[in-house]
Amino acid sequence: MRVISEEQLESQTTAANSGRSQRPMSKARRILQRILGNERELKTNLSLLSMSLPGIILLFVFAYLPMLGIVIAFKDYRFNLGILGSEWVGFQNFHFLFGTDAAFRITRNTLLMNLLFISTTTVCALAVAILMNEAYRSRMSKYYQTMLFFPYFISWVIVSYFVFAFLNGQTGLVNQWVDVLGLDRIAWYRSPEYWPVILVLANLWNGIGFSSIIYLAGILGISPELFEAAKIDGAGKLQQIRYITLPMLYPMIIILTLLAIGRIFHADFGLFFFLPRDNPLLYSTTDVIDTFVYRSLVELGEISMAAAAGFYQSFVGFLLVVGANWVVRRVNEDYALY
Amino acid sequence: MAVTTSRQQAPLNRYRVQAFLGRFAVHAVLTLVGLTCLIPLILVLSISLSDELRLAKEGYQLLPVGFTTFAYEYILQQPGQILRSYGVTAFVTAVGTVAGLLVCSLLAWPLARKDFRLRGPLSFYVFFTLLFNGGMVPFYILVTRYLGLKDNIFVLILPYMVTAWYVLIIRTSFTQLPTELLDAARIDGAGEWRIFFQIVVPLSKPVLATIGLFFVLRYWNDWFLALLFIDDSSMYPLQYLLYVLMANINFMAANPQTTGMPIPTLSARMAMAVLAFGPALFTFLLLQKYFVRGITIGGLKG
Numbered sequence: 002m003r004v005i006s007e008e009q010l011e012s013q014t015t016a017a018n019s020g021r022s023q024r025p026m027s028k029a030r031r032i033l034q035r036i037l038g039n040e041r042e043l044k045t046n047l048s049l050l051s052m053s054l055p056g057i058i059l060l061f062v063f064a065y066l067p068m069l070g071i072v073i074a075f076k077d078y079r080f081n082l083g084i085l086g087s088e089w090v091g092f093q094n095f096h097f098l099f100g101t102d103a104a105f106r107i108t109r110n111t112l113l114m115n116l117l118f119i120s121t122t123t124v125c126a127l128a129v130a131i132l133m134n135e136a137y138r139s140r141m142s143k144y145y146q147t148m149l150f151f152p153y154f155i156s157w158v159i160v161s162y163f164v165f166a167f168l169n170g171q172t173g174l175v176n177q178w179v180d181v182l183g184l185d186r187i188a189w190y191r192s193p194e195y196w197p198v199i200l201v202l203a204n205l206w207n208g209i210g211f212s213s214i215i216y217l218a219g220i221l222g223i224s225p226e227l228f229e230a231a232k233i234d235g236a237g238k239l240q241q242i243r244y245i246t247l248p249m250l251y252p253m254i255i256i257l258t259l260l261a262i263g264r265i266f267h268a269d270f271g272l273f274f275f276l277p278r279d280n281p282l283l284y285s286t287t288d289v290i291d292t293f294v295y296r297s298l299v300e301l302g303e304i305s306m307a308a309a310a311g312f313y314q315s316f317v318g319f320l321l322v323v324g325a326n327w328v329v330r331r332v333n334e335d336y337a338l339y
Numbered sequence: 340m341a342v343t344t345s346r347q348q349a350p351l352n353r354y355r356v357q358a359f360l361g362r363f364a365v366h367a368v369l370t371l372v373g374l375t376c377l378i379p380l381i382l383v384l385s386i387s388l389s390d391e392l393r394l395a396k397e398g399y400q401l402l403p404v405g406f407t408t409f410a411y412e413y414i415l416q417q418p419g420q421i422l423r424s425y426g427v428t429a430f431v432t433a434v435g436t437v438a439g440l441l442v443c444s445l446l447a448w449p450l451a452r453k454d455f456r457l458r459g460p461l462s463f464y465v466f467f468t469l470l471f472n473g474g475m476v477p478f479y480i481l482v483t484r485y486l487g488l489k490d491n492i493f494v495l496i497l498p499y500m501v502t503a504w505y506v507l508i509i510r511t512s513f514t515q516l517p518t519e520l521l522d523a524a525r526i527d528g529a530g531e532w533r534i535f536f537q538i539v540v541p542l543s544k545p546v547l548a549t550i551g552l553f554f555v556l557r558y559w560n561d562w563f564l565a566l567l568f569i570d571d572s573s574m575y576p577l578q579y580l581l582y583v584l585m586a587n588i589n590f591m592a593a594n595p596q597t598t599g600m601p602i603p604t605l606s607a608r609m610a611m612a613v614l615a616f617g618p619a620l621f622t623f624l625l626l627q628k629y630f631v632r633g634i635t636i637g638g639l640k641g
Contacts, residue, residue: 037456046456048531049449053461056446059501062486063478064468070477083484084477129372135365147627148373151380154623154630155616156560158578161585162612163379166386172398172605174382206376214631238361270563275582294475299567304476311474319471339466 074312078304094309103293107310111289114273115265117197118204123258125205126212127250131242133213134220150210157271160203164276168199193286196277200287203276204269215257216250223249256329256336263325266318270295290314387411387610394605410606414614420572420580421611427492428559428577435496436554439505440547444513447506448535451513468503479567490571495564499557505550512546513539549629552622559619577615584611 037046074094076087098104129149136142152160167174168189176186189195223246231241268289277287279296290310297307322338330337382401386394390405397404414421449455450462478498488494516539524534540547565579575583585608623630 042454042456045454045531049452049455050457052445052531052535053449055442056501056506057461057464059442059497060465060468060503062481063498063501064472066481066485067473067477068471069473070481071473073477073480078480080484084480129369132365132369135362136369139366141366141369145369145373146631147624148376150627150630151620151623152376154556154560154619156562156578156619158562158581158585159612159616160379162581162609163383165585166379166382166399166609172394174399174401177398177400206379210376237357275585278585291475295566298476298479304480308476311476315472315474322470338469 071308071312071315073304074308076305076308078308090305094305095313098306098309098313103288104310106285107288107290107293110286111268111291112265114197114200114289115261115268117201118208119258119261119265121201121205122208122212123254126209126216127247127254129209129213130216130220131246133217134246135238137217137221146210146214149213152207152209153211155207157269157275160207160272161275161278164199164203165278190278190280191282193283196283196286200272200276204272207272212257216253219250219253220246252333252336255332259325259329259332260338263322264318266314266321267291383609383612387606387613389606391604391606399605410610411614413607414610420575421577421614423573424575424577424580427495427574431492431495431561431576432555432558435499435558436551438496439500439502439554440551442500443502443505443550444509444540444543444547445535446501447509447513448539450506450510451516465503465506475567482568489568490574491568492574494568495561495574495576496558498564499554499561505553509543509546509550512543516542545629545632548626549632552626552629555622556619559622581611581615584608 033047034043037043037050070084073084073087075089075091076084077090077093078084078087082088133142133145136145155163165173168176170176170186170188170190173189175189179186187195189199227245227249228241231245236244268291270291273287273289273292274295277283279292280287290313294307294310294314297303297310326338378401382399385401385403386399387410388403388406388408389400390407391409393404446465450458450465452458455461482494482498483489486494488497520538520542521534524538529537560578561576562578562582565574565576566582569575569579572583
């Protein structure tokens with residue numbers, strides 16, 4: 002089927018491309034044919050390719066061009082010279098970046114905060130999912146899900162308003178409570194030591210619905226026969242959770258955690274930028290790679306610094322994703338990203 | 340249950356009591372956690388409905404102090420900027436969602452087709468964007484210097500239109516379509532485009548609805564692109580306007596007399612937030628089940 006005569010091909014070509022010159026086109030066709038298959042397949046494949054074209058172009062412009070643009074980390078970028086025209090400077094930008102205190106601070110904050118996020122969210126989401134499963138048949142189940150899930154769809158800008166309502170110095174709700182307890186008011190926006198906790202709570206509030214739904218789906222996927230058998234053997238609820246639910250979820254927990262670790266070098270920009278309100282007093286615990294890159298790029302105009310930090314993030318992040326996926330594939334191939 | 344009850348009355352009663360207590364505990368904990376999640380929402384709503392002077396004196400409370408809708412009236416009386424931003428956000432959300440759905444599903448369909456010769460390379464091309472990205476700096480320079488899209492409304496739409504994750508979810512769903520229908524259409528002489536729009540799309544309404552809602556909330560909630568690329572206040576989307584207002588709070592609070600009338604800063608600020616998340620929250624409540632389905636598909640990879 003795949004081998005067809007030159008003539009057939011040419012007649013096909015003229016039919017499809019009347020108006021264009023025949024000779025070079027037929028040669029182009031032959032190349033196309035090698036890639037996209039014979040006459041009939043060719044038509045189908047060309048249609049399919051044309052469908053994907055807008056997506057291919059958009060990805061090329063907004064995903065692949067920036068990937069190429071990453072070379073500016075090795076250049077002394079000048080706006081008027083552009084990326085190609087700017088001078089190569091080797092690793093100078095990185096020397097500059099790692100010569101500052103900021104490099105250590107943002108790396109530490111990014112890693113530690115993400116680790117805190119991963120561990121708290123996993124534990125709490127698991128607990129909630131197990132409870133939700135127990136209440137799954139109840140009418141209330143839907144309401145619980147709604148209450149836990151809606152924060153996921155509130156943007157960080159809005160959340161910063163929520164946090165401000167709790168924490169601002171004079172009128173904030175938390176300081177009212179502090180008054181009631183007879184303690185000294187706390188200037189939250191000037192005390193970096195509290196922010197890891199605040200950010201963990203905000204992140205938990207935001208993400209617990211999402212994660213618990215994923216785990217709940219996992220629990221609902223466990224064969225009911227296992228629970229029946231355990232019940233007959235006299236296992237109580239807690240024992241069922243301990244010996245069936247959790248072990249059955251282990252692969253999922255491990256994999257979701259590994260995938261999260263793969264993203265550990267990327268901080269949630271909105272969370273770290275809006276909630277502390279870009280307050281320099283709080284940088285010691287709230288400044289992460291993403292906020293540092295943004296600030297260097299847009300507010301301070303230190304493009305070389307931003308580019309070096311950005312490259313550092315993309316590069317290490319890529320290694321981590323690939324590494325995490327490699328481990329995931331060894332645990333369970335079905336869950337691997339690729 | 341009934342049979343065992345009559346056989347061993349005493350231990351089962353204890354068992355039942357335990358089961359009841361267990362259920363009670365489950366519901367109590369879930370209710371508590373759920374309500375805790377609601378507290379920020381309630382707090383902000385209450386502040387927005389509170390009397391400005393009493394707020395300043397008594398601080399924020401979980402229930403409105405001196406109930407009034409003055410803050411909302413105040414905002415809606417001089418709606419210039421907020422209406423403008425609503426318009427920008429609505430436009431971006433509507434155009435972005437429709438265009439994004441179209442482009443993503445058009446990209447997903449060939450990827451779902453086993454007879455597409457470029458399926459492998461194209462899958463990799465889409466998928467690789469999930470693993471590696473150039474980051475903010477090249478993206479910023481590309482858009483501002485090379486594409487010249489700074490302060491252009493389409494910069495708020497184009498970068499999000501193709502999201503590899505959405506494409507993969509749609510593709511997974513497309514591969515589960517019954518092939519008989521497609522073959523029948525092909526025998527009847529339908530072209531690929533026609534098959535896509537007349538068979539594939541109508542059959543895939545659930546997944547398209549799910550991804551469509553993801554798009555809606557993504558565009559509605561976006562501030563990132565505006566933060567990077569929009570300086571012109573006539574093009575501020577809602578979320579970015581809120582950020583600007585938040586960043587300028589100290590200025591507003593320090594100069595309440597600048598416009599000659601008392602500005603309800605404390606309550607109006609929160610009323611703005613309510614007006615901004617209200618529609619998104621409403622959409623979510625209305626269509627929650629689609630999200631849950633989408634997350635389950637995405638999270639478990641089909």
